[in-house]
Structure formats: C-alpha cells, structure tokens
Amino acid sequence: MVSPISSPPRTDPMLPRPFRVARVRRETADVATLELEALDGLPLNFAPGQFTMLYAFGVGEAPVSISGDAEKPERLVHTIRSVGRVTQALCGLRKGETVGVRGPFGSGWPLERARGGDVVMVAGGIGLPPLRPVIYHLLHHRKEYGRVYLLYGARTPDDLLFPEELKRWQHTLSLAPGSSPVLVTVDRAPESWDGAVGVVTGLIPGLRLDPAHTTAMMVGPEVMMRFTVTGLLERGLKAPDLYLSMERNMKCAVGFCGHCQLGPHFVCKDGPVFALPQLNGWLGRKEV
Amino acid sequence: MEQGRFALEPQALEQLLHALERRGYTTLGPQVRDGAIVYDRLERPQDLPVGWVDWQEGGTYKLYRRSDQAFFGYTVGPDSWKKFLHPPVLRLFSTERADGGFNVQAELEAVPRYAFIGVRACELRAIAIQDKVFLGGPYQDPHYKARREQAFIVAVNCGHAGNTCFCASVGSGPKATAGFDLALTELIEEGRHYFVGEVGSGLGAEVLGEITHRPATPYEQSRADAVVTATAQHMGRSLETGGVKELLYQNLEHPRWEAVAERCLSCGNCTQVCPTCFCTAVEDHTDLAGQKAERTRRWDSCFTADFSYLHGGSVRVSTRARYRQWLTHKLATWQDQFGSLGCVGCGRCITWCPVGIDLTQEVGAIGGGYVQTEPGA
Amino acid sequence: MSRLNPEHERYLAEHPFFAGLNTKDIAWLADLARPLELAAGEYLYHEGDPSSEFYVMREGLIRLEAHTPGRGFLIIQTLEAGEVLGWSWMMPEVRKTFDARVLKAAHLLAFEAEAVRRRCEQDHHLGYELCKRFSRVIGDRLQATRFRLLDLYGQPH
Numbered sequence: 001m002v003s004p005i006s007s008p009p010r011t012d013p014m015l016p017r018p019f020r021v022a023r024v025r026r027e028t029a030d031v032a033t034l035e036l037e038a039l040d041g042l043p044l045n046f047a048p049g050q051f052t053m054l055y056a057f058g059v060g061e062a063p064v065s066i067s068g069d070a071e072k073p074e075r076l077v078h079t080i081r082s083v084g085r086v087t088q089a090l091c092g093l094r095k096g097e098t099v100g101v102r103g104p105f106g107s108g109w110p111l112e113r114a115r116g117g118d119v120v121m122v123a124g125g126i127g128l129p130p131l132r133p134v135i136y137h138l139l140h141h142r143k144e145y146g147r148v149y150l151l152y153g154a155r156t157p158d159d160l161l162f163p164e165e166l167k168r169w170q171h172t173l174s175l176a177p178g179s180s181p182v183l184v185t186v187d188r189a190p191e192s193w194d195g196a197v198g199v200v201t202g203l204i205p206g207l208r209l210d211p212a213h214t215t216a217m218m219v220g221p222e223v224m225m226r227f228t229v230t231g232l233l234e235r236g237l238k239a240p241d242l243y244l245s246m247e248r249n250m251k252c253a254v255g256f257c258g259h260c261q262l263g264p265h266f267v268c269k270d271g272p273v274f275a276l277p278q279l280n281g282w283l284g285r286k287e288v
Numbered sequence: 289m290e291q292g293r294f295a296l297e298p299q300a301l302e303q304l305l306h307a308l309e310r311r312g313y314t315t316l317g318p319q320v321r322d323g324a325i326v327y328d329r330l331e332r333p334q335d336l337p338v339g340w341v342d343w344q345e346g347g348t349y350k351l352y353r354r355s356d357q358a359f360f361g362y363t364v365g366p367d368s369w370k371k372f373l374h375p376p377v378l379r380l381f382s383t384e385r386a387d388g389g390f391n392v393q394a395e396l397e398a399v400p401r402y403a404f405i406g407v408r409a410c411e412l413r414a415i416a417i418q419d420k421v422f423l424g425g426p427y428q429d430p431h432y433k434a435r436r437e438q439a440f441i442v443a444v445n446c447g448h449a450g451n452t453c454f455c456a457s458v459g460s461g462p463k464a465t466a467g468f469d470l471a472l473t474e475l476i477e478e479g480r481h482y483f484v485g486e487v488g489s490g491l492g493a494e495v496l497g498e499i500t501h502r503p504a505t506p507y508e509q510s511r512a513d514a515v516v517t518a519t520a521q522h523m524g525r526s527l528e529t530g531g532v533k534e535l536l537y538q539n540l541e542h543p544r545w546e547a548v549a550e551r552c553l554s555c556g557n558c559t560q561v562c563p564t565c566f567c568t569a570v571e572d573h574t575d576l577a578g579q580k581a582e583r584t585r586r587w588d589s590c591f592t593a594d595f596s597y598l599h600g601g602s603v604r605v606s607t608r609a610r611y612r613q614w615l616t617h618k619l620a621t622w623q624d625q626f627g628s629l630g631c632v633g634c635g636r637c638i639t640w641c642p643v644g645i646d647l648t649q650e651v652g653a654i655g656g657g658y659v660q661t662e663p664g665a
Numbered sequence: 666m667s668r669l670n671p672e673h674e675r676y677l678a679e680h681p682f683f684a685g686l687n688t689k690d691i692a693w694l695a696d697l698a699r700p701l702e703l704a705a706g707e708y709l710y711h712e713g714d715p716s717s718e719f720y721v722m723r724e725g726l727i728r729l730e731a732h733t734p735g736r737g738f739l740i741i742q743t744l745e746a747g748e749v750l751g752w753s754w755m756m757p758e759v760r761k762t763f764d765a766r767v768l769k770a771a772h773l774l775a776f777e778a779e780a781v782r783r784r785c786e787q788d789h790h791l792g793y794e795l796c797k798r799f800s801r802v803i804g805d806r807l808q809a810t811r812f813r814l815l816d817l818y819g820q821p822h
Contacts (some may be wrong), residue, residue, distance in 0.1 A: 013427045014380045014585075018389050030820070039389065055382065057390050058574035058581035083599070083821055098389030125818030155818040185811045191737045194768050197728065197808045198742040205681070206745045221817040227808075249597050251570050254427040257588070258567030259595060261617065264624035269426060285540065287609035599821035 013254045016055040016100025019076060021093050022077065027079065027161050031126065032091040036099060039127055041118040044101065045074035048133030049107030049245065053253045055079060056089035063250045064090075064269075065219075066104060067129035069136040072163045076101065079129035079161065107273045109134050110243055114215035118146040119209040120199060120207065121236075122228050124153045124220020128161050131219055139172055146172050151205055152184045153198045153200030153224070157193045160184065176238025179208075185212065199233035211236030217273075226284055229276060242276040244283070263288055290387040293512070294496065295504040296472070296483040301333040303357065303441070303499035304520060308403040309496070312439055318365070323351060325365035327372070330405055337362060344524075344635065345450045346644025356476045360406055363450035364634050368409055368563035372402050373435045374418060382569070390581075393617060397430075401492030407468065409461030410453075410632040412443055414563035417465055421566050421628045430597075431437040439489065443468035445516050451524035454648060458529055460632040462519040473512040484512035525561035525638070527648045528655065529629060535655045537619040540612065544653045549608035551643045558637035558645075559614065565589070565628050590614050615647060627631035673774065674699045676821065682749050690791050698774040709750070709765040709773070716759055718775045719751035720784070720792070729763040743768065752799045752806075754778035766802055769791025 014021055038044065044052070046066050053061045059158040060069060066138040068077025071159045082091040111134065115188075119247055121131045123255065131150070139142070154160050166182055173181040185196035197205065215286035218225050218231050225244050232242055238265065251257040260267040265274065282288055305315050330336065340363045343350045345532030354361050383392045391470045407415075422429040443464035446453075455461030468552045469492030484504045487493045503510070504571065508606040559565040569588035574581040588595060591610050596603035604610045622630030631647075638646045674695035677683045683691060701720070703709060707728060709720070713805070722744065729741035743752060743765050750773075753759040785792030 011392055012380075012430045014583075015394055016381075016394065020389065058383065058572060058578060060572040061570070090794050096388060100383075100390075101394065134502070153818070155816070185743070187816065189740050191740065193740065194728075196726065196745065197740045198744075199812045202745065202809060203668040210499055218822065223812070223815065224817050228810060247598060248603065249595070251568070255425055256422065256427070256429055256566070257569065257678065258590065259569075259588075259614075260703075261621070264621035281537070281540075287604045287606060288540075288613070 003179060012265065013102065014252065016053070016102050017218055018060075018098050019101045021095050021097050021099060021120075022075060024093065024095055028159050029083045029273070031079060031161060032082075032131075033077060033079045033129075033227035034090065034099070036078070036101065036250075037074065038101075038255075038262065039080070039098070039269075044076050044104060045073050046070055046076075046133075047107075048137055050103050050104035050106050050132065051130075051253075051272065052076070052078070052103030052105065053250070054086075055102070056086055056091055056093070057100070059089040060086045061100075061102070062073065062086040062090065063105075063247075063253060065130035065245070065272075070133050071136070071140055077241045079126075079132075081126045085145070088193075090237070093213055105268055107269075109217050109273055110215060110275070115144045116146070117213035118209040118217045119148045119216060120151065120204075120209065120214055120232070121149065122153075122220070122225075122232075124152045124200060124218075124224040125148065125155065125159070125162075126221030127221075127224075127245070129151055131217060132162065134217060135169060135173070138234055139169075140164040141175075146213070147175060147179070147209055148181050149209070150176070151203045152182070153220070154184070154186050155194045155196075156186055156188050160186070171208075199227075204231040204235055207235070209235075212238075215241050215243070217243045217245075222246075229283075232271050233256035239276045243278065245272045245276055246274055246279070247272065291653045292370060293504040293509050294487070294501045295502050296485060296499070298333070298481055298483075300483075300499045300501060303360065303435055305330065305405070307335065307495050307498040308440060310498075312401055313379055313403035314400045315403045315405060318360075319363075320351065323364055324349060324451050325351070327365075327367040327369065327404075333359060335407070336360070341448070343449065344639040345452050346452070347636050347640075347642055348644070349639050352392055357481070358447070358476055359476055360444045360472075361368050363446060363448070363453060364408055364411065364636060366561045366636065366640055367563065368634075368636070369407060369415060370418060370566070372404070373415065373439065374422070374432055374566060376473075376587045377543075378585045379579045380583045380585050384388050384580045385578075389643055390625070392638060397462040399431075399434040399438070400532070401438040401440075402435065403442065406439050407443045408446055409443065409462075409464040410455045410634040412441070412467040413455075413458075413460035413567045414463055414634070415441075415630040417564045417626065417628060417630065417632070418566060424626070426479070428649065429472065440495070441470075441488075445471065445473040445489075445512070446519045448597050449522040449524060451634055452638040452646075453633060454523050454527050454635060455525045455633035457525070457527040458629055458631055458633040463516045468492070468501055468618040472648075472657070473515055475508070475511055475515065484508050497556045498569060506653045509576065514534045525633075525635060525646070525648045527631075527633065532629075532655075533620040533623045535651070539654050540616070542654050543651060545612045547653075548611055548650055549606065551608050551645055552611050553606045553642060554591040554593075554610055555642060556591040557640045557642065559589040559591060561636040561640045562618075563634060563636070564618075564631060567595075587635075590617070615650065618647070628650060633643055668822040670695055670698070672761065673700075676723070676774075677721075680747070682721070682802075686791075686794055690788075690794070694776065694781075697727075697776055697780055699777070700773075701775045703767045703771045703773070705770055707767050707768055709767060709771070710761050711764050712761055714761045716751065716753040716757065716761060717778050719749065719778060719808050720773045720775050722746055723772040724749060724769075725767060725773070726769040727771060728766050728768050730766055731763055738764070742806075742813075749799075749802055752802050753776075754781065754797070754798060757782065778815040 001255040023035040067079040253268045255269045422432040448460045468488040618630040698726040730738040
C-alpha cells in the first residue's frame with residue numbers, strides 16, 4: 001500500500017487556508033483549471049495522486065485531485081468538472097478571487113514502486129487530471145522508467161483535456177522515435193476526427209510492454225476501471241501492479257465523518273489510490 | 289497509581305459534586321426526564337434517578353420504582369457521553385469577506401470542563417473507542433481533544449445487568465477497569481447504603497482527598513466484587529465475537545440482510561443512541577448579503593438516503609445495503625480500521641429500535657446457519 | 666512449413682488470435698494469406714460489398730463509417746493493429762454493413778473467405794476452432810459497443 005503523506009501538522013485539519021486564483025483556464029464547456037497561490041506564500045507540497053478539499057465561500061467544499069506538477073508547488077493546480085453546486089461555484093471563479101484549501105490528503109501513486117519498469121496510465125474522461133502529476137514526474141525522471149503509455153478515453157474530441165500537452169507528451173514521453181506513448185480514443189466523433197474511436201480497453205492489446213514489469217495506474221468511472229482491470233489482467237499484468245483511484249462521498253477528508261468508507265477503507269486516508277488486491281471483494285460488489 | 293479501595297457514605301456524593309464545581313467542572317450525570325434516564329447538568333445528588341430502575345427490551349424502555357433508594361440502580365438510557373465529547377452540532381469556523389478574499393476564524397467558544405458522574409464500564413470502553421477514532425490516527429479532532437483532555441470521569445459499576453446488555457460478551461464490562469478518575473460500586477444491603485470506590489488517576493486521588501472517605505474493609509471490598517460478578521452472570525443478551533469479522537466478510541450477500549431490511553425503517557435511532565457511532569456531516573451557511581459564512585458540523589447517520597451520495601445518486605440505495613453497512617462496520621470493518629470491535633454491548637440499539645431489531649440475533653442468524661424464511665417472524 | 670511464405674507463418678503463429686491452432690492449420694492459413702497494403706484514405710471495403718475476405722491488420726488504423734446524406738459520414742469505431750476484421754466471412758449471404766476506410770497506412774493479410782469456408786466444411790475441427798475465435802471477436806465488439814452506449818464520461822445524472 002502506498003503510504004499516505006499528510007499535510008504538516010495543523011491545529012485543526014478542518015480549517016481552510018485561503019488561496020488566490022492566479023489563473024483560470026477554460027478547458028472545455030464544463031471543465032476549468034484553477035491555478036492557485038497561497039495567500040501566506042507557503043507552497044502546498046503534495047504527492048501525485050493526492051487531493052485537496054476546495055472551499056467556495058459560503059457554498060461548500062468538494063474533493064478535487066491536484067493536477068499540477070509536484071516539483072513546482074508554488075502554483076497549486078486543480079482541474080475541476082462542474083457537476084454540482086460547489087464545483088459549479090469553483091468553475092465560476094475568476095482571477096483574483098479567493099478559494100479555501102485543505103490538504104493535501106490521501107495516498108499517492110506508486111511512483112517509487114514503478115521505477116525500472118514499464119508504466120501504463122489509463123484515464124477515462126475527467127480521470128486525466130489526477131494522472132497529469134504522474135506524467136510530469138515521469139518527464140522529470142524519464143530515464144528511471146521503461147516504456148510509458150497514456151491511454152486516454154474521452155466522450156468526444158471536444159471533451160479532450162490538455163490537447164496541446166497531449167501532442168507534446170507524444171514526443172517527450174517516448175523512449176524511441178516513432179513510438180506512440182499517448183493513445184487517445186473517443187466514444188463518438190465527427191468526421192473531422194482522424195483518431196481512434198472506441199473504448200479505451202481496445203488500446204491495450206496493441207501496447208508493447210513487459211507484463212511482468214509493468215505498473216498500471218487508472219482513473220475513471222468505476223465501470224470503466226473494472227473493464228480496464230479485466231483488459232490489463234488479460235494482457236498478463238498482475239493484480240498487485242494495478243492501481244486505481246477510487247471515489248466516495250467525502251465531507252471531512254481526514255477520516256472523521258465516515259462518509260467515504262468503502263468496506264474497511266476510508267477513501268480519504270487509505271486511498272484514493274488503492275492497489276487492486278486491497279479492493280478484493282469490494283470492487284464490483286453492489287452498494288458498498 | 290496504587291491506592292487501596294475506599295468507602296464513601298451517600299453524603300459524600302454532595303461533597304464530590306461541590307469539590308468538582310470548585311475546580312471549575314461542569315458536573316453532568318443521569319436524571320429522569322420525560323420517562324427516560326438522560327445525561328444532563330447535575331447539581332445535586334438528589335437530582336439523580338434515586339430509586340429508579342429501567343426495563344429494556346427490543347423497542348421498549350420503561351422506568352419503574354425500585355424498592356430501595358439507590359442512586360445508580362439502572363443501566364444506560366438513550367443518551368451517551370458522546371453528546372458532550374463529540375457534540376451533535378458544532379460550529380467549525382466562521383468566515384467573512386475582506387480585501388477581495390476572506391478570513392477564516394476558528395471557533396472561539398470556550399470549551400467546557402466536564403465532570404461525568406455515573407459512567408458505566410461499557411461507556412468507558414466507548415470513550416476509549418472514540419479516543420482511537422478521533423485521536424489515534426494521522427489527524428486529530430481538536431474539538432474532541434479539547435473536551436476529552438479536560439473530562440473528569442466518575443465511573444459506576446453496574447449493580448444489575450440490563451435485559452439488552454451484553455457487555456460481558458464483548459469484554460467491556462460490567463466492571464470498570466480503566467479510563468476513569470474514580471470508580472464507585474453502590475451497595476445497599478443489611479441495612480446499610482454505601483459505596484466502595486477505586487482511584488484511577490492522580491487527579492482522582494486529589495479530588496478524593498477533598499471529600500470524606502475511609503479505607504474500605506476487606507468485607508466491603510468482597511461485597512463490591514460480588515455485585516459485579518453477579519451482574520456479569522445476568523446479561524440479557526450475548527454475542528459470539530470470536531470470528532465475527534470473518535463471518536460477516538464471508539456473508540455480505542446472506543439472505544438475512546434482505547430479511548432485516550424488511551423490518552428496518554432506516555430511521556437512524558441506532559446510530560444516534562450508539563455511544564461509538566461518530567459519523568458527521570457538514571453544512572455551510574451564509575448570511576443574506578453573502579458577506580459572512582460559517583460551517584457547522586452535525587451528527588449524521590449512514591442510514592440516511594444520501595449519506596453515500598456520489599455522481600448523482602447514492603451508492604447505498606437500499607435499506608438492505610445501509611443496514612449491512614452499519615452492522616458490518618460496527619462488528620467487522622471497525623476491527624480492520626481501529627483494532628477493536630466498534631460495539632460495547634450496551635444494548636441501546638436494540639432498546640431504541642422502533643421495531644426491536646436485535647443485532648445479537650442478526651449475527652446469530654447469519655452465523656448459526658439459521659436462515660429465516662419469513663421476514664419479521 | 667509454409668513453402669510460400671515462412672514469414673507469414675511466423676507472424677500468425679505468434680498472433681494471439683491464432684494461438685492454439687495446430688501447425689498444419691497455421692501453415693495452410695499462412696499459404697492462403699495474401700498481403701495487402703493500403704494508403705491512408707483508401708477503402709478496404711465498402712458498404713454492400715460481399716463478405717469475400719477476412720483480414721488480420723498487421724499495421725495501421727482503419728475506421729468503420731456509415732455515410733449519410735447531408736452529414737457526410739458517421740464514425741462507428743476504429744480498429745487498431747493486431748485486430749482481426751471481417752467476421753461476416755462465415756455467412757456468405759451477409760454483406761458489409763459499413764465502409765472500412767484506412768486512416769493510417771495499413772499492412773494486412775487477407776484470407777479468401779470461400780477457400781476457408783470450403784476447408785472448414787471438410788475439416789470441422791478447424792471450423793469449430795475458427796468459430797470460437799470469431800465468436801470472441803464478435804463478443805468483444807458487442808461489449809465495447811455496449812460500454813460506449815453507457816456514455817460513462819457524460820454528465821452524471
């Protein structure tokens with residue numbers, strides 16, 4: 001299990017820290033990226049895979065994965081999809097406004113464990129932002145890893161996040177010229193799209209990798225992660241090498257409110273990143 | 289600290305309350321209100337439920353007059369001490385817009401110093417369990433900590449076992465063994481009414497020093513021991529706890545869950561009266577002008593429909609799933625999370641369930657091979 | 666050992682789809698295999714074409730399309746290198762439902778359906794083995810389509 005990295009000791013983990021919005025990027029119709037700077041100037045150090053609770057004044061909090069570069073913590077970056085009252089308020093923030101931040105919380109991706117082997121990241125929809133810090137880490141330490149793949153499934157080409165970075169990563173992530181580390185597919189596309197159309201698992205058989213030395217990290221709707229697990233296991237990867245980022249209702253993010261329990265696990269502090277064996281008997285069980 | 293057991297006359301109770309008040313404690317203890325024994329501000333020993341006893345069964349709680357004037361001749365009511373240590377409603381912070389941003393102000397209200405009078409062994413265990421939840425992990429709850437650290441605890445050993453009690457099964461009682469400052473066993477026999485007590489801490493010894501007491505005789509001590517032994521033998525319920533975690537993990541799809549769901553109203557009474565249930569929700573409020581806001585925390589229950597709300601719907605939609613969540617958390621997953629059972633055997637959930645669901649019976653049905661075919665039979 | 670093309674035989678022997686077939690059958694298929702190269706923009710087949718071949722795509726990207734007046738064409742799905750295409754070969758009366766257009770230059774091995782059908786009628790063992798494998802192909806396509814219908818990345822409601 002990946003050990004959690006908690007924030008520096010604070011008197012009260014429920015008090016938000018004010019951060020100023022330094023930049024807002026509209027990624028798609030319902031997704032925005034906020035770049036935040038702490039009012040007190042102290043950078044928020046985090047591990048890829050961790051999340052914060054973002055507080056929209058008077059509206060409430062939402063758990064949001066950090067989507068920025070862990071080696072550049074002066075700017076705290078979050079990519080948020082507007083799905084409810086709080087996320088709508090967060091997506092509506094403008095440069096100069098203030099947001100509350102608690103965190104970072106939770107377990108991170110197994111970057112140490114994955115060293116020396118191949119890496120497959122599978123992102124579905126809004127699942128790409130929680131993996132972007134991993135990509136930045138891999139780019140900073142490229143030689144420490146083998147072949148790297150990003151399989152990214154989105155609804156339509158208009159919903160693709162970070163399109164310029166995706167193009168750049170095609171070159172910067174690859175070990176040898178001509179290899180395709182970034183594989184993007186969409187569920188539906190207009191004729192102008194000349195890329196893949198189909199489910200993201202359709203991209204798995206074509207990967208060149210060593211299944212015995214590959215770590216997989218995936219984020220997306222739970223159904224998608226279940227069939228991705230099946231596809232990867234069929235490819236010969238082993239269960240302890242598969243990592244999933246899980247989601248449950250969260251109110252406190254520190255293991256006190258009880259809402260995020262998934263079997264014996266508190267998704268906020270035992271997760272959100274779990275190795276597949278930890279979820280044995282719980283993933284795929286209805287209503288847990 | 290090692291100190292021999294002492295004896296108190298009933299008059300010393302008033303001295304005890306005064307000694308605590310002089311030290312700045314708010315004394316709290318059991319009292320009769322609206323036909324139940326609840327915990328509230330206790331100013332005088334006469335305000336205790338003197339001469340009262342409770343009768344409890346599934347969905348049933350009644351008070352009857354005793355034939356004596358015992359101060360503590362009953363078991364536990366719907367309240368537990370969690371309502372003081374883990375308040376049902378608590379403001380976490382307030383905030384106000386300023387300079388284009390906002391300031392966050394932590395809750396400044398002074399934390400009271402509580403003295404709990406009449407804490408049962410099962411309740412001491414429940415407090416220890418909540419200590420683990422709120423203080424034993426990577427984060428600590430400062431609100432719980434502030435109240436807990438200052439709490440003075442006077443425990444009372446039960447003189448009779450309730451009909452829904454099973455502390456002996458889970459090893460949490462009936463004798464108070466740890467976690468108290470002073471512990472008392474009430475004895476009314478052979479024309480005498482007195483207490484045999486134990487000191488549990490240095491602070492307890494100090495307070496004891498301010499009230500009239502004397503060493504307990506060996507006979508008195510043996511009488512006190514006998515009371516506790518007798519209580520242990522008359523538990524109304526029992527629960528097989530050995531292997532209960534594996535039992536529940538292996539039976540998550542047992543038909544019994546469906547059967548109990550047909551009776552369960554998902555009213556959440558059990559979670560409210562349970563001394564270890566700790567789930568909370570947060571609420572954010574603003575004033576009309578949108579200039580000031582605050583966040584409050586309040587008790588929540590895993591039985592509510594949107595407790596597990598995610599992506600437009602709840603994860604646990606059915607009552608079956610929610611009852612299963614509560615019971616498997618209490619007896620199974622709690623062990624993986626906190627290293628002990630979450631249940632202290634107080635029986636409140638059985639007593640206060642409107643339809644009398646008995647978790648000892650539910651576990652028995654899942655474990656004993658007994659499959660109930662008629663729901664509610 | 667295929668006299669005509671040992672490289673085809675090696676390729677098929679290592680392809681997961683053909684795993685488990687006996688060497689005699691792999692050799693026969695390797696003999697039958699016709700290499701096909703198509704440039705981006707060319708069509709592998711059109712809607713309405715008879716199901717005269719099935720294909721193994723060694724390299725490239727192919728897109729299934731349904732053209733429709735006023736909207737150009739609708740994309741059904743794309744198929745990657747390693748895929749086996751043309752499952753309708755088993756049913757000679759069935760014609761192609763969609764256009765198959767090459768997006769990235771494709772190298773394929775084409776297998777004449779009539780020849781394979783005749784061989785399978787004689788050799789039911791081979792027929793059953795191919796049936797099992799093509800059932801898997803059809804099943805995978807069906808499941809993938811069902812997952813896309815779920816619209817998992819859509820707004821949660």
